[in-house]
Amino acid sequence: MADPKGFLTTPRQEAPRRPVEERVRDWDEVYVPGGLLPIISGQADRCMDCGVPFCHDACPLGNLIPEWNDLVARGDWRAASERLHATNNFPEFTGRLCPAPCEAGCVLAIDPANRALPPGLETARAADPAPVTIKNVELAIADRAWQDGSVTPRPPERLTGRTVAVVGSGPAGLAAAQQLTRAGHTVAVYERDDRPGGLLRYGIPAFKMERRHLDRRLEQLTGEGVRFRTSTEVGQDVSAADLRARYDAVVLAIGATAWRDLDVPGRELAGIHQAMEYLPLADRVCQGDLAVSPLDASGKHVVIVGGGDTGADCLGTAVRQRAASVTQLDIYAMPDERRREEVDPWPTYPKVYRLSAAHEEAGALGTAPAADADARLFAASTLRFTGDAEGHVRQLHLVEVDDARRPRPGTERALPADLVLIALGFHGPERTPGGLVEQLGLGATARGIARDAAFGTDVPGVFVAGDAGRGQSLVVWAIAEGRSAAASVDRWLTGSTRLPAPVRAHDRPMSV
Incomplete structure (x- = not known):
């Protein structure tokens, strides 16, 4: 490793996002173009090149993470790209879309309260767990490789006939x-x-x-x-x-x-759709196939049932379509901000409170006044839908639930809903x-x-x-x-x- 104390002297910095007010007006990526390059060498230098790097085990691809971290820290981008592409065909995909289980497995992700430190470094215990920004380093390498022209077709030298x-x-x-x-x-x-x-x-x-x-x-x-x-x-x-x-x-x-559905009274009402009916239409608008999506959320009260990534994708899409309000329901309780070692011990991927770009946008814009945090209602279970005389959904009725998903008496309420998106997975x-x-x-x-x-x-x-x-x-x-x-x-x-x-x-x- 280039700097054995880099993780102590350099704080974790993630890719900067564009201002919310700017990015919700377009469909471009949420990050500042070129924002990684000024910081990424220092971030790669935080890698300790552990004797037993658990980031390898956390990544199913077996990415050679300490190797290309060291190469980026030294400025050898071509060699870093070669090591990255040795295990990953499409690092620009994973660098943008993967939730980074490798970072959960980083030794620096161990909670300082449970970390054994050498004499003289006890002050590091006060810091939050701050793993290396592996995902950002990966993305920087991939984008730099395309920029430098080092990603080219590699046709086989001979064909097998199969x-x-x-x-x-x-x-x-x-x-x-x-x-x-x-x-x-x-x-x-x-x-x-x-x-x-x-x-x-x-x-x-x-x-x-x-x-x-x-x-x-x-x-x-x-x-x-x-x-x-x-x-x-x-x-x-x-x-x-x-x-x-x-x-x-x-x-x-x-x-x-094959998507999971929601079997509750009122499911047959118009205006209730699966997330994967909604999202592809928005994609087709972006690619010029449609002028306006048939399921456009503009001016509508939108409720998303499901607290996962697909629900967050629906949230960011509805915000950009200028929905009147957007609320996302999650049946699970609001998670802690830090890893609970008794439930999700290091180096497993923990269930913690995460703020995606879409949630940041919804929180900043106040899309869901009744939400617990950003646009999400936690520990919320859908009871039924009700509609108008024309058979179109107008309200979603929900109830708070405990950890066993049992309804809490007296917590039933209704949300306005002109468009309901079901994002319960597959x-x-x-x-x-x-x-x-x-x-x-x-x-x-x-x-x-x-x-x-x-x-x-x-x-x-x-x-x-x-x-x-x-x-x-x-x-x-x-x-x-x-x-x-x-x-x-x-x-x-x-x-x-x-x-x-x-x-x-x-x-x-x-x-x-």
Whole structure:
């Protein structure tokens, strides 16, 4: 490491965000352009290069974090990019979208009250846990690599003559496609939407990741030999039998898009929609496909049911559409601001109070006067919806709940609601009668499609990667699974592989 005391002399600084009043008027990313470069070398210098770096275990990709932190601190950006891309196909995606479990596993994230310090450094106990800004360093390396022109197509030197179909073009499918193409196989990616990218294209708001970052990666993959077949739904436009006959192997990376619903009285009223009905339409406005979204929140009282990241994405989108009010309901109690060691001991990813850019915006603009904090109502459970004579939703009735989700007597109240967005997560891939999964005769688990530790299914030559097998997860796990599934496919096709496999299909994040 460059500075053995950097974590003591340099405070943690995160990427600066643009002023709320400015950024809610556009769909550009929320961060100050170029704001990382003046601070990132010093932030990378805070890395202690631990003897046992738990950030490695916390990251399913096995990113070489201390190595590229040291290289950034020394100003060797090209070498840092090489080390970063050695384990991560798309670091500009994870640098923007990943919640950074690696930072939760950083040794500097250990609460100072529980940290053993050398003599003379006891004053550091007064500081808050301040892990290295690993995610920001990763993003700075990725963006600098594109700026310097060091990210170019890497087509294989020779072809194997084997062919692979990848179904789905989200992060898992793209990672698998790139790895298999670089191994010399001929790869075609099938995507049912009109553009590739999956939820990276139609689901993640542009203010979190502008689509130019996705488009230039797709250009790189195309330059390496990947072919994209868009507006093609496998199981409908192309049968599973035809796909298996045409290709030597098939990778299913179809995601976990079967959304959870809310079974309460009044659910049938107009104006109640799933988050993934709402968010893609806003994305299409940003990409010029629509002038105005059919589900535009302008002038409406919006209530979002669900306290996760998808709900926060709906929140930021509704704020930009000039909603009259926006409130987000979370059934869980408001978490503590610091890690509770008895519940989430280091180095696991803790459930703590986090202020996303969308929550910061909603709090600053006062979008939800009745909220506990920013725009959120915690420990809130939806009881029913009521509407007007035309059958349109007008109110959401809720009740406070205890830790066991039991209603607290006397706490029922109603919120005005012209647009309700349900963001309760997903429970595996879609299972359309007669569709792809049924045509292949694949088994199921509680999480998704059944597979073995090497991502293979009961059908020879058919593999499953990403959320389709794992269940709803993170972008970093999707990329890791895509890389590992590619290694299994390569081994199945050729008898051996040199592709890395950072995870097995049944691996899980670090937990108690």
